[in-house]
Amino acid sequence: MSDVHDVETRSYNMSQIKGKNTKPEILVRKYLFSKGLRFRIHDKRLPGKPDIVLPKYRSVVLIHGCFWHGHEKCKYSSIPKTRTDWWVEKINQTKSNDISIVSSLKNLGWKVFTVWECELKTQNSKSTLEELSKQIKQNI
Numbered sequence: 001m002s003d004v005h006d007v008e009t010r011s012y013n014m015s016q017i018k019g020k021n022t023k024p025e026i027l028v029r030k031y032l033f034s035k036g037l038r039f040r041i042h043d044k045r046l047p048g049k050p051d052i053v054l055p056k057y058r059s060v061v062l063i064h065g066c067f068w069h070g071h072e073k074c075k076y077s078s079i080p081k082t083r084t085d086w087w088v089e090k091i092n093q094t095k096s097n098d099i100s101i102v103s104s105l106k107n108l109g110w111k112v113f114t115v116w117e118c119e120l121k122t123q124n125s126k127s128t129l130e131e132l133s134k135q136i137k138q139n140i
Helices: 007-015 023-032 084-107 124-138
Strands: 052-053 059-064 111-116
Touching: 023 052, 023 059, 023 124, 059 084, 059 124, 084 111, 111 124
Parallel strands: 059 111
Antiparallel strands: 052 059
């Protein structure tokens, strides 16, 4: 099956996908800040440059997009019908990188929290954020 876009259009579309400061990231950051939690973002000194780093609590928050990180059994995580083999390999590599990054962070003594994009799109998003805040504060 061929792509519905020409190479230039597809290239432009892909270039517009952000890796930092995404809507889910900003939502989580605003919530944590409103609860008095102060943090750094994308700290290059840590493996994987975590989305949110809370040094006081020795905690990091990774905010994963369901599609890009291959969230299992999630309606937002489907393999495209074009170039399927390439996408499967790409998403599996991302999942492998995630496992390695989490392991490295834990070995360095960091508590790692993962928030999935779909958890922020539901009616329960506030409870997800409340639980995250509570767990981070317990880690002092």
